[in-house]
């Protein structure tokens with residue numbers, strides 16, 4: 001890549017993730033996207049999904065992570081663009097990872113099960129997207145089934161998610177009678193052909209709703225479909241690029257991922273409308289994607305992903321400039337230069353060495369324990385990207401050792417696992433306990449397995465009376481000191497060195513917030 005072509009290369013990147021509730025069809029649609037991008041030849045080759053019975057079996061999980069890592073970041077060319085699709089863990093216990101992955105994308109695709117509508121996991125993930133006004137595409141899936149009334153679904157998106165819904169196409173029937181979709185903007189009917197799920201489907205189309213072919217297709221329902229379209233046009237939002245880019249309006253597509261129908265139409269518009277790499281805020285200044293100097297931040301660390309490699313990979317979003325093999329980077333937090341010769345990427349399901357990467361791309365750095373989530377790398381400038389969230393855990397356990405002599409290893413293990421984001425660890429001010437926090441139960445299993453496997457310590461969990469954690473901030477040092485003294489029994493230092501209030505109950509938290517109006521109790525902190 002010559003220097004001259006960098007702005008062009010950046011402008012054609014489209015970096016996104018899929019948000020959905022489990023079972024809505026994320027894996028299926030991912031596979032069809034890869035098929036359309038020629039990244040795989042036959043559907044059915046994307047693996048790494050957990051079977052229904054394996055949810056708490058860490059060994060299986062690890063094996064699967066070995067496979068699924070090849071699909072953690074998927075790059076493929078489409079329509080003159082380079083698409084980077086970032087996978088997010090399907091299991092809800094890993095939702096923190098998902099949240100952080102959303103800070104590394106420029107847009108998201110929301111997949112909704114048409115029979116179920118907007119489900120709670122989607123609501124949570126949308127709330128995270130809203131923190132940065134991430135533009136959202138919507139795909140209403142499973143049109144080959146009897147789904148809910150499409151108008152109700154649009155209403156639900158608007159009401160529950162607080163975003164305007166602009167249908168781009170409209171389904172013609174559903175379930176067994178599903179005939180295809182009518183594009184409201186191009187006046188083209190795309191005809192549904194069942195049974196083409198594992199291959200690139202033909203695009204059979206009828207031009208014009210007024211055509212004889214359209215009349216023949218709709219038969220006696222022709223007039224009522226015309227009325228329906230009139231109604232939809234009148235009652236729904238028009239697509240506007242600016243409102244979409246501002247995260248206020250979502251274009252909505254109907255289709256069925258399983259039959260690979262409607263996915264291509266969606267992807268065609270996606271690569272046109274979705275934003276090219278956007279700038280990112282650093283504590284010091286705004287960094288724009290077309291700056292020549294290299295910069296990037298780490299949003300995820302994954303350990304032992306591939307059993308044959310047994311290493312830890314730090315996933316970095318390149319924010320500006322270009323990565324070149326062998327380049328020197330400044331590890332800004334440590335103030336140290338590092339030379340990176342072996343960054344990896346995951347093209348078309350293969351883990352390969354990257355020669356070059358530009359803003360919008362994701363590269364994987366081999367991590368030997370010096371990289372943490374949120375770390376910034378540059379070509380010399382001291383920068384710290386902001387906005388990589390750290391969420392208050394929802395479950396807490398006290399951790400104890402079977403062998404008290406191993407407390408050093410335990411500390412070290414927990415420190416590293418918390419830097420990776422696998423768990424959060426809290427050290428109470430007034431005791432020598434160690435409390436771990438997680439977003440989901442499965443995280444605890446992972447932590448004890450890895451403590452045993454990698455740090456040779458056997459840890460036991462005990463219940464602990466903690467309802468939630470809040471990071472404590474106060475601009476007035478004297479008031480903070482006062483609070484620190486009076487509330488010491490409930491205060492801890494987290495893995496990053498931040499003061500944290502561990503509330504025993506919801507009521508207690510509310511009382512404390514009332515009693516200490518100058519103290520800011522925050523449910524998230526930034527790395």
Ligand code: GDP
Nearest residue numbers: 022023024025026027028141142256257258259
């Ligand atoms: P994920 O949990 O969101 O990754 O969901 P999957 O892609 O694994 O899909 C969940 C289930 O829904 C699987 O059994 C899929 O075969 C099925 N599924 C996905 N898309 C469709 C579709 O368009 N129609 C139908 N009928 N089933 C689908």
